[in-house]
Amino acid sequence: MKRDLWNDRFSNLPKWPCPKCESGSLVAMGGFPHSEETEESKSERQDHLEWEPEWVRESFVALLKCDECGEVVTVAGTKRLWTYEDHESHEQCLGESLIVRHIYPAPHIIEVSGELPSECAEHLELAFELYWVDKAAAANRLRIFVERLMDHFDVPVEGKGNKEKNHALNLSERITEFEKMKPGHKDALDALRFVGNHGSHAGQSDQKALLDAFEILEGALSELVDNKKAKLAAKAKALIQSKGNPKAWAK
Numbered sequence: 001m002k003r004d005l006w007n008d009r010f011s012n013l014p015k016w017p018c019p020k021c022e023s024g025s026l027v028a029m030g031g032f033p034h035s036e037e038t039e040e041s042k043s044e045r046q047d048h049l050e051w052e053p054e055w056v057r058e059s060f061v062a063l064l065k066c067d068e069c070g071e072v073v074t075v076a077g078t079k080r081l082w083t084y085e086d087h088e089s090h091e092q093c094l095g096e097s098l099i100v101r102h103i104y105p106a107p108h109i110i111e112v113s114g115e116l117p118s119e120c121a122e123h124l125e126l127a128f129e130l131y132w133v134d135k136a137a138a139a140n141r142l143r144i145f146v147e148r149l150m151d152h153f154d155v156p157v158e159g160k161g162n163k164e165k166n167h168a169l170n171l172s173e174r175i176t177e178f179e180k181m182k183p184g185h186k187d188a189l190d191a192l193r194f195v196g197n198h199g200s201h202a203g204q205s206d207q208k209a210l211l212d213a214f215e216i217l218e219g220a221l222s223e224l225v226d227n228k229k230a231k232l233a234a235k236a237k238a239l240i241q242s243k244g245n246p247k248a249w250a251k
């Protein structure tokens with residue numbers, strides 16, 4: 001994961017990967033970005049003697065286009081100014097920051113495998129969209145994604161879990177059941193559950209923790225859904241069996 005792509009604040013919009021073809025990059029179309037100062041910002045400029053350029057807030061919109069498939073994506077947010085000292089000229093200069101609040105359709109923060117069932121992929125794509133709008137909601141969406149993943153692997157919804165009587169299993173208990181079926185992913189899934197819980201209860205989710213959660217999910221999915229490790233192991237085995245003979249690989 002290239003973390004630089006998923007900051008909230010940019011001096012120039014980065015070349016996000018295209019959400020449609022996933023191989024192209026999104027490039028700003030002409031007239032980028034269209035922006036206008038907000039009314040509140042204008043009145044502050046007039047009403048306050050201590051006014052500084054950093055107070056300026058503009059709303060911006062932009063259209064981005066994929067350089068391969070032509071998909072068009074909308075971006076919107078707030079433009080802020082900031083001052084910095086130019087050490088060579090010893091002058092105060094003004095820089096611009098674009099704070100992104102919305103991208104649609106949203107670029108994929110991690111790969112969405114074609115093997116992923118659609119009811120899981122939908123939640124993942126919503127998490128990418130919510131990432132810009134509301135981090136806590138995105139974290140909560142990842143938690144729902146884990147629930148749907150458990151459904152996909154037919155993890156029981158009822159059982160004894162941690163109690164003596166049968167009851168509807170909560171996500172923690174279902175993850176414990178899943179560990180018995182496919183060992184090795186409990187920590188990753190619990191980490192996603194915790195980030196989701198924190199997002200739901202505190203109403204906010206730390207950006208770093210959320211990006212960590214996406215990264216953990218990417219690692220878990222590459223094994224659970226794409227069987228990458230098993231596929232690589234099979235390739236290695238085929239190479240060993242053929243003693244590196246390329247004609248045997250084709251068989």
Ligand SMILES: [Zn+2]
Pocket residue numbers: 018019020021022023024025066067068069070071
């Ligand atoms: Zn594309």
